[in-house]
Each structure stands twice: as structure tokens, then as C-alpha cells.
Amino acid sequence: MVSRTHIGSPYMQFAKLRSGAKYNLATSGIMSYPLRELPVRLEDLEICGTDLYGHAPLLERIARLNGVTPDRVVTAAGTSMANHLALAATLEPGDEALVEQPTYELLTTTLQYLGASVRYFERRMEDDFRVDPAEVERQITPRTRLIVLTNLHNPSGALIDEPTLRAVGEIAKSRNAYVLVDEVYLEALYERRPRPAVHLGDHFLVTSSLTKAFGLSGLRCGWILANPDLTRRMWHINDLYGVNAAHPAELLGVIALDNLDRVTERAKKLLAANRPALEEFLRSRDDIQYVRPEFGTIVFPRLRHGTVEELDRLLRSKYETSVVPGAYFDMPQNFRIGIGGDPLMTREALHRLASAMNELRAS
Numbered sequence: 001m002v003s004r005t006h007i008g009s010p011y012m013q014f015a016k017l018r019s020g021a022k023y024n025l026a027t028s029g030i031m032s033y034p035l036r037e038l039p040v041r042l043e044d045l046e047i048c049g050t051d052l053y054g055h056a057p058l059l060e061r062i063a064r065l066n067g068v069t070p071d072r073v074v075t076a077a078g079t080s081m082a083n084h085l086a087l088a089a090t091l092e093p094g095d096e097a098l099v100e101q102p103t104y105e106l107l108t109t110t111l112q113y114l115g116a117s118v119r120y121f122e123r124r125m126e127d128d129f130r131v132d133p134a135e136v137e138r139q140i141t142p143r144t145r146l147i148v149l150t151n152l153h154n155p156s157g158a159l160i161d162e163p164t165l166r167a168v169g170e171i172a173k174s175r176n177a178y179v180l181v182d183e184v185y186l187e188a189l190y191e192r193r194p195r196p197a198v199h200l201g202d203h204f205l206v207t208s209s210l211t212k213a214f215g216l217s218g219l220r221c222g223w224i225l226a227n228p229d230l231t232r233r234m235w236h237i238n239d240l241y242g243v244n245a246a247h248p249a250e251l252l253g254v255i256a257l258d259n260l261d262r263v264t265e266r267a268k269k270l271l272a273a274n275r276p277a278l279e280e281f282l283r284s285r286d287d288i289q290y291v292r293p294e295f296g297t298i299v300f301p302r303l304r305h306g307t308v309e310e311l312d313r314l315l316r317s318k319y320e321t322s323v324v325p326g327a328y329f330d331m332p333q334n335f336r337i338g339i340g341g342d343p344l345m346t347r348e349a350l351h352r353l354a355s356a357m358n359e360l361r362a363s
């Protein structure tokens with residue numbers, strides 16, 4: 001049993017306190033979108049709203065974006081709160097959740113906080129971090145009430161295709177379990193984004209936000225897509241956390257969604273500049289093993305020689321550069337690189353990473 005009063009997330013503490021650097025490859029999303037580039041007029045904003053179960057225009061925009069009706073949408077403070085509500089609405093204390101491994105640690109920490117027991121199924125690097133439904137079948141038990149996935153996968157960026165999601169869905173359904181798919185990185189496929197997994201059946205829940213693919217983390221514009229029974233449950237659970245959302249943020253969320261094309265253009269331009277730099281870096285190294293993700297903002301190479309701990313120490317002390325050590329994903333020989341930052345900074349950061357790796361190899 002974990003302590004509820006002393007719970008915390010080592011990854012989130014790292015992300016908030018220690019991931020920053022002049023040359024930052026630790027951030028997994030697109031760099032911040034500036035307010036001045038959104039057509040916001042002061043008269044469009046207001047302090048207090050009237051819809052206490054979600055600002056109706058925001059629910060409508062999110063519903064339209066995802067091809068569902070507004071009764072299948074719950075708004076939440078980022079994907080983080082969306083995940084919390086989705087987990088809380090599908091599990092009683094003592095229920096079991098079957099979670100991909102490696103995964104985003106906040107998911108398992110929140111599960112523990114909620115009193116769920118956590119089992120894992122592996123997404124193997126040797127298998128391109130694919131979800132193997134046969135492995136899910138092997139690991140599921142009669143106590144499993146929820147299967148948890150990230151798509152794109154954090155940390156590897158691997159895409160789960162729809163047939164695989166369907167196959168996992170069938171396994172869940174036959175056990176009377178739900179499937180939660182955190183799709184916050186799927187948004188980074190932009191116009192090539194497949195439909196959200198909630199379309200695969202009422203036993204699917206999807207969480208997402210404008211954080212990662214659009215650089216709008218500060219808006220905390222997150223959502224859950226689920227069947228209307230579950231959305232009702234989540235609104236009621238959310239009553240325990242807050243009477244209403246910050247209304248100016250809801251209004252800004254509507255403006256951002258109405259102008260998503262221009263936000264998308266800037267994000268795609270950034271990735272188009274950074275991807276070749278990443279490819280060049282990956283191709284130039286024979287001291288890492290990696291699965292090259294086709295989409296998204298992250299990659300998760302494995303260091304062949306030396307330790308990531310040493311590399312991290314050297315990067316920070318001499319090269320003012322940060323990556324995410326794979327230990328935060330229980331894969332200490334890997335590290336995560338994010339390419340959503342300023343192109344000049346990202347290119348220089350990758351050079352510095354290469355220099356540090358050279359130095360490590362020579363020592």
C-alpha cells in the first residue's frame with residue numbers, strides 16, 4: 001500500500017524542478033504558443049461564467065474536434081486531471097488496472113493513489129514498442145477492470161493502430177473492463193490524426209488536451225471522451241475538486257480551438273525544422289539503439305555503452321543540456337529526447353548531446 005498523505009511523483013518533480021536547461025531536450029511538447037498570436041480581445045474575456053458543468057461553447061468545440069456529441073465530453077484541467085477523473089470513474093479501491101510498461105509514471109502513481117492495484121504488460125523495444133494483444137491477454141486477470149495505454153506512446157512515440165486498439169478492446173470487453181487511451185501526443189499527427197479511440201465502443205475512454213501538440217499547456221484545456229454514463233460520473237467526481245473551471249481559461253480555450261489552424265501551422269513548422277536535425281543525430285550515432293517514431297515530438301534511444309546517469313551528469317555539468325533519464329520510465333539504459341523546442345536551440349542541443357556522448361565514449 002502506498003501512503004496517500006506522502007504520495008508524490010518522482011517524474012513530475014524532475015519535470016518541474018530539474019528538467020530545465022539552456023539546451024532543453026527534456027520537454028516533450030511543442031514550445032509555448034504566445035498569447036499575442038491569438039486574436040484575443042479583452043472584451044472576449046470574462047471572469048465568471050454560468051455553465052458549471054463545462055462551458056457549453058468549449059464542450060461543443062471539443063466535441064466537434066473529436067466527432068462526438070457534447071454529452072460524451074468532460075472538460076478538465078489538462079490531460080493530468082482528465083486522467084485522474086477517468087481512472088477514478090472506472091475503478092474501485094482494490095480493482096486492478098493493467099498498464100503498459102514503460103509508461104507515463106503519473107498514470108501508475110494516480111492509480112496507486114486511488115487504491116487500485118497495478119499490473120503491467122510489456123511494450124518491448126525489440127518489438128518497436130508495439131502493443132501486442134497476445135501479451136495483454138496473457139497478463140489480464142479476472143480482477144482487471146481497466147487497461148491503460150498511451151497513444152502516441154510516452155516515452156517512445158510509437159503509434160498504436162486501430163486494429164490493435166480494437167483487439168485490446170475485445171479483450172477488455174470480454175472481461176467487462178474499460179480501456180483508457182491517453183491520446184495527448186496523438187494530437188501531434190494534426191490533420192493525419194486517426195479518430196479518437198472512443199469511437200471504437202462504449203468501453204473506451206480517451207483523454208487529451210491542447211498541451212503537447214499545440215504549445216498551449218498554460219490553458220489547461222484538457223478533456224475526457226467517454227460514454228454519457230461515464231461522463232456523468234466524472235462530472236460528479238469533479239465536484240469534489242472544484243466548483244467550476246477558471247472561466248477566462250475556458251474562454252481562451254474556445255479562442256484557441258477556433259484558431260487551431262494557425263496554432264497547428266506553427267507547430268508543424270517547428271517539427272519540420274527539428275525532425276531533420278533529429279534524424280541526422282540518430283543516423284550519425286552507432287552508440288545508440290533506437291526505434292524511429294514516424295510522428296510526434298519524442299524518441300527514446302538506448303545507450304549501448306556507459307550509463308545514462310553518467311551521460312546526464314556530463315550533459316548538465318558541462319553542456320548545459322537536459323534529456324529525460326530512462327529511469328523515470330523504469331528503463332535506465334534509455335533516455336528520452338524531445339524535439340518541440342526552438343529549432344536553433346534544438347539543433348545546438350543535439351550537437352551538445354553528440355559531444356557529450358563522444359566524450360563519454362572516449363573516457
Ligand SMILES: Cc1ncc(COP(=O)(O)O)c(C=O)c1O
Pocket residue numbers: 028077078079080081104150154182184208209210211212217222
Ligand atoms: C502521456 C501524458 N499524459 C498526460 C500528460 C500531462 O498533460 P497535461 O499537461 O495536458 O496535463 C503528459 C505530460 O507529460 C503525458 O506525457
